[in-house]
Amino acid sequence: MNIESAAINILKRGVELDTKKRYTEALVCYQEGLQILVDKLKGAPEESTRAYLKEKIEEYMNRAEFIKKLVQKQKEVGQFHEQIHIENNSTGHSYKTLFGRFLDEDVEFVIVEDPYIRSFHQCQNFLRLCELLVRSCPNLKNVELVTSRDTKSESEQRERYRDLANDLRRYNVQLNAKFSDTLHDRQIILSSGWIIKIGRGLDFYKAPENKFCLGVYDLDLRPCHETTVDIVHSKNVKQSYG
Structure with a gap:
């Protein structure tokens, strides 16, 4: 599947930072990568490509939301x-x-x-x-x-x-x-x-x-x-x- 290489690199970097628990940096990467995928989705003519992009967008969006809540919780209890x-x-x-x-x-x-x-x-x-x-x-x-x-x-x-x-x-x-x-x-x-x-x-x-x-x-x-x-x-x- 030919997805914008920039999005792939940014999202891979996000996963790498996520694994290292550098959550706020990972969140920036996820958001940047997601924006590229969303822009590509708007111009994708084939349904198979659109379905694949939607799946990836949902996957990374869910992870980004999880990180947001995790960071907020850690901030509230003074453990970030x-x-x-x-x-x-x-x-x-x-x-x-x-x-x-x-x-x-x-x-x-x-x-x-x-x-x-x-x-x-x-x-x-x-x-x-x-x-x-x-x-x-x-x-x-x-x-x-x-x-x-x-x-x-x-x-x-x-x-x-x-x-x-x-x-x-x-x-x-x-x-x-x-x-x-x-x-x-x-x-x-x-x-x-x-x-x-x-x-x-x-x-x-x-x-x-x-x-x-x-x-x-x-x-x-x-x-x-x-x-x-x-x-x-x-x-x-x-x-x-x-």
């Missing part, structure tokens, strides 16, 4: 936990790919706790995250950064924050940067309850080999250091900023 292991030198791990599926209209504020948003490239990583937040979260109002001081060039560090804060105001987003000398945890807290904990924080990408190679701008093409990403959900995340 999804883990992603990023292997050394692997690619395909931009911030959008890792946790973009959680960035939506429900996110009104974001707290980023990371002791290493100090040097130029680390501040660039934070800037990339802010770009993603502004594009993905239409109701975003506040971003709070908790990090440590760059004792060698704190003035430059503060200047970068000021520049970014001024620009974010154009999008009606307030940036509040705080310094902590005791901060160790690295996590991104969304007001919707999702918490993304990256072992290395935002700075898990390897430096590009030169300034004119793939991965300089597209982080999905940038090789990574080995790290683990844990995604949990908490109903105790405060529902208003302040």
Whole structure:
């Protein structure tokens, strides 16, 4: 049966993620694959092809609905936990790919706790995250950064924050940067309850080999250091900023 190869690949990836209990990622794949099958069904002239497509659509739709209910149940009882292991030198791990599926209209504020948003490239990583937040979260109002001081060039560090804060105001987003000398945890807290904990924080990408190679701008093409990403959900995340 000649089904769109893109749908096959996406749905196979969904099953693979499903097996690894990476349910929210699997759900994205199922939804994308299902859309391709539904579009193909609309243009399928032969009844045998239509019947086959309908069977596959129902099969994957039922699994997607099961996952939705499973994730919701785990969230309600505070047991949701999804883990992603990023292997050394692997690619395909931009911030959008890792946790973009959680960035939506429900996110009104974001707290980023990371002791290493100090040097130029680390501040660039934070800037990339802010770009993603502004594009993905239409109701975003506040971003709070908790990090440590760059004792060698704190003035430059503060200047970068000021520049970014001024620009974010154009999008009606307030940036509040705080310094902590005791901060160790690295996590991104969304007001919707999702918490993304990256072992290395935002700075898990390897430096590009030169300034004119793939991965300089597209982080999905940038090789990574080995790290683990844990995604949990908490109903105790405060529902208003302040």
